[in-house]
Each structure stands twice: as structure tokens, then as C-alpha cells.
Amino acid sequence: MAQFRAHSVLPGFNLALGFTLLYFSLIVLIPLSALFFKTATLGWDGFVDVASSERVLASLRVTFFTSFAAAVINAFFGLIVAWVLVRYSFPGKKLVDALVDLPFALPTAVAGIVLATLYAPNGWLGQYFAAYDIKVAYTPLGIVVALTFIGLPFVVRTVQPVLADVEAEVEEAAASLGAGRLDVFRRVIFPAIYPALLTGFALAFARAIGEYGSVIFIAGNMPYISEITPLLIVAKLEQYDYAGATAIAVLMLLISFALLLSINALQWWSSRRGAR
Amino acid sequence: MSLTTNNRIAVNTRITTTESKPVIGLLLIVALTYLVLFLGLPLYAVFHEAFSKGSELYWSALKEADALSAIKLTLLVAVIAVPANLVFGIAAAWAIAKFEFKGKSLLITLIDLPFAVSPVVSGLVYVLLFGAQGWLGPWLMEHDIKLIFAVPGIVLATIFVTFPFIARELIPLMQAQGRDEEEAAVSLGASGWQTFWRVTLPNIKWGLLYGVILCNARAMGEFGAVSVVSGHIRGLTNTMPLHVEILYNEYNFVAAFAVASLLALLALVTLGVKSLVEWQAQRSGEPLHGAH
């Protein structure tokens, strides 16, 4: 025991850690391991069969492509929003700032039905696209719209504090050395916020990969075209194909873990760079 | 004379650390358009659609029996899931922030795990565990216990997806506060519970509230995980988000948006309370997110 933890006069360590580990095991660890054991019954070949089937690969392509596109859109506009919120003052700024978190607070199903309604060919926004023969809802483009909504706060919220931390003096120093405004941004500000921007991008991307609720209403869910991987799991489940659903779920879980690890690495890197 | 000339030079050559007016204007327009298009308009549209056929239809959609039972179930799920994760969050933060032990950073990473898992997968793991085909399925069936496609499954799946919310809020906060005050309390004769209630808890109250609000919003709004384990039995295992889905798929748009408007209202309240908590925490000097 003495080896395991350092002495402290504060009580409750055994109780607190014991409860933490028990609760974690019951809620997270055991259920997640059930997933891997179930896949094991499928065998390696069975797993590969499911994972490499044409429909699964197509759904992965759709999921990755739309998630990536949404994360790129969010990285670009999120940076501008963060910039505006940190640097400028305008009426209603506090309200706008609070509203940025809406996608965290609004249930995904609500987001899904309202976006589907807005971007339907006869919807408020969809009609303008329809005029140019562009379909948004019920196509991969609709998925991008939903995922952009879901991922919107991530980039803003990771870049905002870092941008606020960039010292005015550093900018003044650069300007006093003759750098133009664009140079200052490119050479002084952007390098400082770049790791945070990348972290925000990765967070938005990771969230988009697993998203389900907001997408299914707007996606149209056409196999091979606008079917995302989480939906495919549900589809398999509804056909009582538990093994198939499990195999895809394991695949997704592995992708999620890889993303979690790279995000941790990114944050570690960005906090090291941020340290002065 | 020379003084004014000098002044003019000083003004003209002042270092500029802000953008020109047109650039500021352009950036503001881009940012606000983006936010209005993706946040403001959808939010407004929820209420617009809900009331599109008049307030009478709106209210009757909410007073309908299935809607009421969905509201009740959603509240029930939150009332169980949030306190459960609250107790866990406090226990985990106490162990991690106030003590030194091996494997601590691994534990911190593991607590975040449910955030990395797709909601659908979160639901699936419980089906595999408790469902008819699952590990414990046969045993549960024998004893006539139904967890999946029933309320307990919905509660479990909700606890899973909201698992990290409170813990990840409290851990950095309590780490930043250190254990000096607790040690002082103990040396002054306070018992463990007295130390916790009188010293630790008042110091983390805003962070705690913050975590609870976010946890609650997700617990009430969760769709994917709950959808997999619920079985969509109307009046029995439908939460509000699931009820919205059913109504929408039946082309009953007004009713769907009426229920959705309640959830949107919940989101707005959440954002309001969240801002209030942030403001209060800033005022009382309690850092909300620990050290950066």
C-alpha cells in the first residue's frame, strides 16, 4: 500500500478510489469489453469479411469525407468567430458568445429535424440551392451541414483562450520592427494559435465521425451514397445481425481510440508550445 | 510650433496593432453570417415550425398522453443519471486531485473514454451485455428481468454517455486548488466529512454546478445511445428525443417541433445558467476550469 500511494492525512482515499474503479468498471469497462468478446466469436476472418464489405467501406468513405469537410469548414469559420469574439467589441457580443455553445446543449435529434426542414428543397435555405439545382438535404452535402453544426463550438472554444493569451506587446514589438498587419498575423499570431486550431479541428472531426442523431434526418440514408457508419450499425442491429453490428462497432471504436490518442498528443504538444 | 509638428509625426507613425475598418467590418459580417446561418436560424426555426399551425395545436401536441409520458421518462432518466455521475465525479476527483498514486494519469485518460465512443456504439455495448443474445441475456430472461428495450437500459446508456461530464470538470479544478486548505482543516480538528462539506465543497460549487448543467443537458437530449437500447415502445420507453423522431417520421411535423421546442428551451436555459455560473465563478475568483 505504501508503495502504491504516498501518505496523506486526508481521509477517504480507499473509499473514493474504490468507488471510482467499481463504477468505471461497471459502466464503461465491462460493457466495452463485451464488445470485444463478441467480436472474438466472429473470428478474424469473419471480422475482416464484415469490415471489408463494400457497404461498410462505402459508409466509412462517406463518414470520413463528410466529417473532414465539416471540420475544415469549422476550422476556417471557427477561427474567424474566435478572432471576432476576442478582438472586437460589438453590441450583443455576450449573447453571441453564449450562443456558440448551442450545439453542445441542443439535443441532436432537434438539430437533425430542423436542419432537414431548413435545407429541404422547399425549405427556407434549401429553396435557394434548389434554384441552382443543388440538393442539400438527403445528400452527402446535408450530412456536411449537420456535422458542421455539431462541430461548431470545438474550434471556437479551443482557439479563443489561446488567442486571448497572445500578448499585445509581442504584436506591438513585431509592428514596431516594421511588420505589416498581415505579416504580424502570419508570423506572430498564427504560429501561436496553430496547435489550438489543429486540436479544435481534431475534436470536431472525432465528434463528427461518431455522430448519429443529427445526421440521420438530413442524410437520406441511401446505402453506398449517404449512409454513415453509425447508421449501418443500427441497420445491422435491426436485422438481428449482432455479429455484423459488433464488428463494425469495434472498427469504429478502434478509430475513435486512435483519434483520442492523437488528440491527447496534440493537446500535450500545444500546451508545451503555449508554455512560456 | 515645433511641439505640434512633433505630435503630428507621432500620431502618423503610431504602431498599428489592429486591422483597418473595412477588414474589421468584413470579418464581423463573415462571423455573424456564419453564426446566424448555423445557430440563430435553426434555433428560430424550431419555434417557428412548432407554432406554424397556431398555439392550440402546439399545446395539444404537448398534452398528448405519449408526449407526457416521454417528458416524464426523460426527467426520470436525468434524475437518476445526473446524481449517479455526480457522486462518481466527486469520488474520482477527490481520489485523483487530493492523493498521489500510481496509474493516475491513465485513470484520467480512461475517464474520458465514453466521449470518444460513438453514441450508437455506447448503446450497442449494453445490448450485447443484457440483450436476449447477450452475455447475461439468458440469465436475465430466466429471472424475468428486462433491461434492454426497457427503462433500466435507457438509464444505463445515458449514464454511459454522460459519464465524464462532472468528473472532467472537477478534476482539474480540484488539482489546481491543491490540498493545503484540507490539510489546514484536518489540523484544526475537522473530521473527513466536515472537511469535505465545509472546505472542499464550497470551493468547487461553481465548477460542480457547471458540470451538472452540462451533464443534465446531455442526459435529457441523448438520442443515439438511447435509440439503440429503447425499442421505441410508445408511452413506455420513449424519451423526448425519441418521441420527436417518431412524430417526425410520421410526418406529424407540428407535434415533432412542439416537443423539440421544449428541448430547445432546455438548451437555452442550459446556456443561460452556464453563462451565469461562469460569471459568478469569475466574480468569486474561483477558477472554473482549473489551471490552463
Added chain:
Amino acid sequence: MSISIENLNKRFGDHVALNDINLEVKSGELLALLGPSGCGKTTLLRIIGGLDVADSGKLLVNGLDIAQRDARERNVGFVFQHYALFRHMTVFENVAFGLRVKPRKERPSDAEIKRRVTHLLQLVQLDWVADRFPSQLSGGQRQRIALARALAVEPKILLLDEPFGALDAKVRKELRRWLRQLHDELHITSVFVTHDQEEALEVADRVVVMNHGKVEQIGSPDEVYATPASPFVYQFIGNVNLFHSRIHSAWTEQHGDAVAYVRPHDIDISHTQQDNEALAGEIKLIRAVGAIVRAEVAVAGSDELVEIELSRERFDAEPMVNGDRVFIRPRQVRVFE
């Protein structure tokens, strides 16, 4: 209350924090634990206070072994380096805390708590800040409130961890005199930790000098300054000149590899050679600093600089300037092999 510590050991992983500590704290005395950072002094204090546990050894209070007792049962007042005031409580509630958490049977009435807290706040001369929060106080005020809070439970022993460490120089001096006076009034057995030799010498009845987890010397401030027990104590407390035996054999009276330690004010300096033990040298720099005069003398035949302090009167009696040829001779030498 007397404290006696016998053969105390403590490790943190591979790091030996305390190595076989033996120590007596007499009843009613004010003892300083002095040493550089990382010497184990704070660990020792925390073990006495029950905030840490020793790996082995005995800790006796009035002859009773209290090693197994919880911090809350020890009746020890602990003043933390960064005060550890409860930030969400007013000054009054901070001081009252120890009384309010007593078991119901022993807990004083509200009126009694108010009386005692007010008395303590008067004692630390801060009764006018009772309704403020810690964040609204200056560092020195926080320190005094932390002390009042520790005194509220009427401890038998008072422990202070770097009590003045976080304060600026002027406040430090004031507070240290004030602490001495307070101790003379209350006579609680007190131990305080410091890395500042001046603080230890000025305030404490006795000083324990520690280094690398060991006790180097225990003695009165005068003893540790005038007769240091080890080269470490010599160097840690006050300035000192080192003379190696190979070069200055006459002073060390040894032929082995020994080092002589001489305080700057224990060296005579003169234009004339008093005896053959004196060394010839040249004044590189001489300057009056307040009441004393400091000189740096380069000893002939070596590149060592010797630091010398002489009184103003001595200097006035025989004025010197840079570049003078002089002879130096120690009045008091301590040799360590």
C-alpha cells in the same frame, strides 16, 4: 509540552528526506529548523504535525508516543507556508473554524466562539478585518490571520512552515519581531521552519541546522554562529573565508589535507607585521558599508581573495586605501579535515 524525536527516518521513493533525526524541543521554547531548500526541514515539521508519517522512529510529546495519532487528535496548531486560509470564509469564520468543527459536547456556544475569535483577532491586531475575505487582505495580514486560526484551538504545540517566506523584506522584519513578542506572551512550544539564517538567529531560542536530511548542529543562535559544528554550518550561517592547509599550514597547524574556516570579522589587518603567522597581501578593494568597513585582500603567492570586516573605529585609527600592502592575521580559526 516537550517534544522528543528519536531516530526518525523518512524516504520519498529513492530520496532520503530525513536520515536518523534525533531532537528535543523543550517545553515553551521557540525552536527554528534552519536549512537550505530540500534539506528535509518541512518534512520534519509535517511529521510533527501529523501531516506526514515517518517510516521509522519515535515521536514523543511529554513522553507519550503520538506517532499513531491522527493530525486532528494531536492538538497541534499548524501555520502553512501559503497560509491555506479558507478562501470562501470571512476572516472571522476562518478563525472560528477549529471551534465550530469540535464534537457537539465540546463545542463552545456561539457567544463564546464570538468572544474567543474577537480576542484572538485583537491579539493579532486585526479585529477590524473580521468581515473581510482572505483575498482582500495583504500578505502580512493573511499570515497573522493564519496564526490566529491556528491558536483558536488552543494548541499545545505551534508549528510554522516558512512563516515569513512569502512576504517582502520590510513586512518580514516587523512580523518576526511581533512573533517573538507573541511567543513571549503565550509561551506555547513552537517550531518554525526557515531557510533564512537571519530570521532563525533573531527569533529562535535554539536553532537546528539541517542539511541533506540530517541534523548538522543544535544550539543557541550564538553557539551555531560562533562555534559551528561542521563546515556546512560555517558556510550556511554568515560569511566565511576558507584556507587550505597546503597553502597556509601555519594557520591550520596541520599537515594533512585540512581546511581552516575564518569569519571576516575575526581577521586583523594592519600595515605592520605583528608576528610570523601573519600573511602579506595587497588590498584590492576597501569600502565603508555603514558601521563596518569591508576589505578584499589578495594574499601574496596565491590568487585567493580574503574577505575582511573591521570596525569603523579600527579603520579610523589606521586608515587604508586600495593597493596598500598589508598583513592579515586570524584571531579565531576553526579547522575541519
